Amino acid sequence: MSPDPRTLPVRTWRPSGWAVGATTGAMVVLSAWTLVGERSSPGSHAAPLALDIAVGLAAVALVPALFRRPVPAAVAVAVLAALAPTATPASTAATYVVGRSRRLATAVVVAVVGSAAHVVSGLWRPVHGLALGWWVVLVLAAHAALLAVGALAQARSALLAGLTERARTAEADRDRHVAEAVAAERTRIAREMHDVLAHRLSLLATYAGALEYRPDASPERLAQAAGVVRSGVHQALEELRDVVGVLRDDPGDGVPPPSPDLDQLDGLVREARAAGGHVDVVVDLDGDPPGMLGRTVYRLVQEGLTNARKHAPAEPVRVRVTGRPGAGVEVTVTNPLRPVRADVPGSGTGLVGLTERVRIVGGRLEHGPDSAEFRLSAWLPWPP
Structure with missing residues (x-):
């Protein structure tokens, strides 16, 4: 069963340096294109050129900050977008970045601020040939789309991170179960070795004690006791080999005999x-x-x-x-x-x-x- 993305923690999104640089370069191109389009359309005299250039440069300068402190940088770029269209590319990109890196409630607030800034811009610097109502619809649709795409990307990353963490946890659990099984098997083998060998060696110690404390016994008795010791040592070695057989790497080498x-x-x-x-x-x-x-x-x-x-x-x-x-x-x-x-x-x-x-x-x-x-x-x- 896959984890619910809504229950996963928001992870900090840290794009690489080249991604930040590429985004900044794209904003420079789009801001310049916006400036050219704005100045070539009727009504461009409503605002001085210096204002558009300064706002565009300020907006582009704030793009790297979007990836470090998305919310304040997005609000600042939205304010700039209310002053000049050259900040519009950076402002719309900020909506996506906040949706990608912050919780949905925070991202919605930032998207509303960005939409309001663009509506203000449309009020005092209307787009030629486009009614204000349609401008508002386009602004809301664009910010809603960017917000949805960012939130979807965040949910996907969180889901992948959760699955990765679950796989890592499952692997750790498996390794722990294997270690516990190995420890249990070692304990079982040690118990088998004790049960099998302790009895046999205690018998050998008894016979060896008879040889030590009864040196005056007849040669026949001494030879009998020595024979028992030799036979017991042989049996002990056989039993030890049977018990240690469970440690073989290849189970096909042989199966230890069942316990008595x-x-x-x-x-x-x-x-x-x-x-x-x-x-x-x-x-x-x-x-x-x-x-x-x-x-x-x-x-x-x-x-x-x-x-x-x-x-x-x-x-x-x-x-x-x-x-x-x-x-x-x-x-x-x-x-x-x-x-x-x-x-x-x-x-x-x-x-x-x-x-x-x-x-x-x-x-x-x-x-x-x-x-x-x-x-x-x-x-x-x-x-x-």
């Missing part, structure tokens, strides 16, 4: 137990949660196990996942609070990203110390 869902929960628990953790899991679901819901449940359990392994290693972890359609899904991960030093550093962003995940699906998340244990509890809606 509830079907892979057993494998997640087996990894935690294989690392020496004591994990008690109860899953009581009446059906299979849909994709987004299942992936969120998986991430909740994964984050709970990862945090327990970081901050309470070797402590038992209880996982409860219950729910049914219409009632929602409840996920609870708890582990005892013990003053045990964790060797795995935490970024502190895991629970923040998890809270955003839960919020997106319309659920709620609570986490923190509860009596003598740390509890991560979430409720997720499950449509019937």
Whole structure:
């Protein structure tokens, strides 16, 4: 929908220097032509030649001022037009300039002043062969036409300026939306990297800790632990490559695999137990949660196990996942609070990203110390 020109602001009209010069030159030619025509017609003796020349020169001198201060210059030229016809070209041009550069109400007043000046000129220096009534009609028609053309040009310029501004605003909005989308995508990628790698690296830290603190273990156990570390590093690199795949410039290079869902929960628990953790899991679901819901449940359990392994290693972890359609899904991960030093550093962003995940699906998340244990509890809606 195009903007209404009546609602657009009046913009200052600043013609170029050559346009002002060309207009001034044209007024010189037209004033001279008017002087010759006036002097060659009967009744030219009504006014001295010096007056016509002086008024014409003064009117031409005011032409450049029309483009800087249109209203006062137009009024001054109109007064000169009442004294001599040689100011008529400049006066009529002033009507157009004011209509082009000022609001319509102001331009109408200036046009009325200019028309009145020409009527006065026709009274004391009538045009030979033209009745006064017809002279008034011609004057009013000419000023009305010049006023309309100037106002139309102003409205067109304002419309183009408004459309340009709207296009610039739309482009700025588009750039802002793109920047917001890029920021959101970066946040999503960072969350994916945390969810995928934090769990895997915490397992590696657990096995590496066993190698460090149990140097007296049998060679078979040490070799097994070293093999698990090597395999875990390989898997971590594969998962990192999958996550960073979303940053590729060419989408045709490959599509990252979908995020794990509830079907892979057993494998997640087996990894935690294989690392020496004591994990008690109860899953009581009446059906299979849909994709987004299942992936969120998986991430909740994964984050709970990862945090327990970081901050309470070797402590038992209880996982409860219950729910049914219409009632929602409840996920609870708890582990005892013990003053045990964790060797795995935490970024502190895991629970923040998890809270955003839960919020997106319309659920709620609570986490923190509860009596003598740390509890991560979430409720997720499950449509019937």
